[in-house]
Amino acid sequence: MITIGLTGSIGMGKSTVAAMFADRGIPVFDADAAVHRLQGKAGRLVAAIEAMFPDTTGPEGVDRTRLGEAVLGHPAALKRLEALVHPAVAEERAAFLAENSAAPLVVFDIPLLFETGGESRVDKVVVVSAPTDIQRHRVLARPGMHADRLDAILARQTPDAEKRARADYVIPTGGSLAETRAAVDAVIACLIGPEGR
Structure with a gap:
């Protein structure tokens, strides 16, 4: 089995690329989705997060906006949260690997791959990248997002240029979906051959 770490800064199109790998039959572990399950309604981390960061949860689980406000720009608080979340995500990852042990290739969709x-x-390592203006346009169109929040998120992410330099493969997402899909197919072909699709 070959394991891919799929990463990219916020708004680069990583979710779209992850879906393209999945469409080709490649098992994808979505770290963000795992976090959402763990922090969602009846998620097993909700009570611990509420104890650590009061008033950041409700009937539907963790309020990600409130939790973000509690930890963004507060390195010590963020470290406490990560110490709680990362081991739980690692358990989910191990279960995913066990379930897909016969697959020739699996993808781990991990936003903060280099940072962790x-x-x-x-x-x-596969890095998803788009020009800065496209990235900002995508992110600022999201509900509840504003320039200051985006800047705070980017400040704790490894810069895109560094990610690209450290990648084994870069998938550009500034063009058409067909171009992006072709880049995904090329990575799959390089790693397991075209018959692996």
Whole structure:
């Protein structure tokens, strides 16, 4: 089995690329989705997060906007949250690997791959990248997003240029979906051959 770490800064199109890998039959572990399950309604981390960061949860689980406000720009608070979340996500990842042990290729969709040292736990790193103006346009169109919040998020992410330099493969997402899909197919073909699709 070859493991891919799929990453990219906010708004680069990583979710779209992850879906393209899945469409080709490649199992994809979505770290964000795992976090949403753990922090969602009846999620197993909700009570611990509420205890650590009061008034950040409700009937539907963690209020991500409130939790973000509690930790963004507060490195010590963010470290406490990560110490709670990362081990739980690692357990979900191990279960995913066990379920897909026969697959020749799996993808780990991990937004903060470099920031958490995750590149050392995968065989290949794929970075999704788009021009800065496209990235900002995409992110600022999201509900509840504003320029200051985007800047705070980007400040804690490894810069796009550094991610691209450290990648085994870069998938550009500034063009058409067909171009992006072709880039995904090229990565799959390089790693397991065209018959693997």
